Amino acid sequence: MTRIIAVCNQKGGVGKTTTAVNLSAALSMAEKRTLLVDADPQANATQGVGVSIGEDDPTLYDVLCSDEEWTPDSASSYLHKTALPFLDLVPATHHLAGAEIELVSAIAREMRLRSFLKQIGQRYDYILIDTPPSLGLLTLNVLVAATSVMIPIQCEYYALQGLAELLNTIRLTQRSLNPDLTIEGALLTMFQSSTLLSKQVVDEVRTSFNEKVFQTVIPRSIKLAEAPSFGKPILLYDIATPGASAYMKLAQEVMGGDAA
Ligand SMILES: Nc1ncnc2c1ncn2[C@@H]1O[C@H](COP(=O)(O)OP(=O)(O)OP(=O)(O)O)[C@@H](O)[C@H]1O
Ligand SMILES: [Mg+2]
Numbered sequence: 001m002t003r004i005i006a007v008c009n010q011k012g013g014v015g016k017t018t019t020a021v022n023l024s025a026a027l028s029m030a031e032k033r034t035l036l037v038d039a040d041p042q043a044n045a046t047q048g049v050g051v052s053i054g055e056d057d058p059t060l061y062d063v064l065c066s067d068e069e070w071t072p073d074s075a076s077s078y079l080h081k082t083a084l085p086f087l088d089l090v091p092a093t094h095h096l097a098g099a100e101i102e103l104v105s106a107i108a109r110e111m112r113l114r115s116f117l118k119q120i121g122q123r124y125d126y127i128l129i130d131t132p133p134s135l136g137l138l139t140l141n142v143l144v145a146a147t148s149v150m151i152p153i154q155c156e157y158y159a160l161q162g163l164a165e166l167l168n169t170i171r172l173t174q175r176s177l178n179p180d181l182t183i184e185g186a187l188l189t190m191f192q193s194s195t196l197l198s199k200q201v202v203d204e205v206r207t208s209f210n211e212k213v214f215q216t217v218i219p220r221s222i223k224l225a226e227a228p229s230f231g232k233p234i235l236l237y238d239i240a241t242p243g244a245s246a247y248m249k250l251a252q253e254v255m256g257g258d259a260a
Contacts, residue, residue: 004117004127005184005254006146011162012133014154015189016040018224019250020130021048022243025233026251028087032125035079037090039113039142040132041097046089049082050231053091060092064099064112064141075119083236088124096138103137110137110177114145126254135169143173148184153205155191155198155217160205185212187250190220216250219243 007020020036028034038045039060046053053059058078068074080089103109117127129142143149149170153159167183174181186209192198206213218224221243227234234244 002121002124002127002147004121004129004145004147006129006131006139006142006149007152008131008139008142008149008166009151009153009162010133010135010139010166011154015152015187015218016133017042017044017048017130018228019150019152019187019189019218019247020045020128021228022224022233022235022247023250023254024087024126024128025049025084025235026247027126027128027254028084029235029248030251030255031086032255033086033123035088035090035120035124035127036082037113037117037127037129037142038092039096039129039138040092041094041100041138042132043092043094043096044228045130046091046093047231048228049084049087049089049233051080051082051089051091053093057091059095060090060113061095061099063090063116064096064138065102065106070116070119072119075116076123078116079120083232100136100138103141110140110144113141114178117145135165139169140173140177143170143181144177146178146181148182150184151186152189153186153201154189155201155220157197157201159201160208163209183211184254185214187214187216187218189218191217192220214250214253216246216253218246218250 007016024034024036223241224243227237
């Protein structure tokens with residue numbers, strides 16, 4: 001069964017996009033058929049895999065704001081190829097910000113992404129969805145469409161702030177709109193082995209977070225921060241770095257959780 005993983009935390013700059021881009025690249029390098037969906041109007045994931053979008057190209061905005069009854073054929077026209085053979089993209093542009101407003105008055109406004117992914121889901125082993133730093137209708141569409149949520153947590157002071165609100169939103173979504181949604185786990189990001197603070201945050205998250213915390217910890221690495229400016233996932237930019245190894249290890253851990 002296709003696993004649809006929402007990479008979600010309404011706190012900004014915690015490593016959501018870096019994780020969505022590099023984990024999807026790592027899964028695709030393991031020859032898993034993978035789709036990356038960019039659900040953030042900042043369009044960082046689209047840029048991160050080096051896809052440039054023309055004015056007339058179909059994007060996630062069109063997916064969410066169209067009244068179309070999807071068929072597998074019509075839905076597949078929204079899929080873009082990337083430099084990696086097993087990785088496709090549903091891109092975003094800044095126009096996606098308008099969807100948040102247009103959806104307010106739309107019918108079945110929380111179900112739009114879910115209906116779309118239903119038509120193309122069976123083509124993929126994994127679908128990863130990058131979300132914006134907010135808990136609005138875009139994120140709600142993602143939580144309704146997903147099978148699980150991965151929560152990146154930055155190894156910094158205030159790391160756990162806002163987590164209760166996110167967990168509450170997940171719970172409400174489970175209760176009313178998507179009972180099958182599970183929590184994939186928390187992912188510690190931007191870890192600096194040289195600082196006591198990083199270690200304290202890791203300890204705190206491992207002891208106080210009641211859900212799974214991934215064994216893999218993503219180190220702070222300048223190469224991970226540089227790679228997007230070249231439009232490349234870390235595995236294509238510099239595979240021989242700790243950041244690349246960490247995302248490959250995370251992919252192994254995610255795949256290890258597969259029943260199939
Ligand atoms: N492990 C890392 N090491 C060094 N820099 C990192 C790492 N992970 C992310 N960054 C950098 O930190 C910044 C924030 O990361 P990212 O864009 O992935 O966060 P985000 O949660 O998607 O942010 P937003 O909430 O704005 O969407 C970016 O400049 C990114 O390149
Ligand atoms: Mg982001």
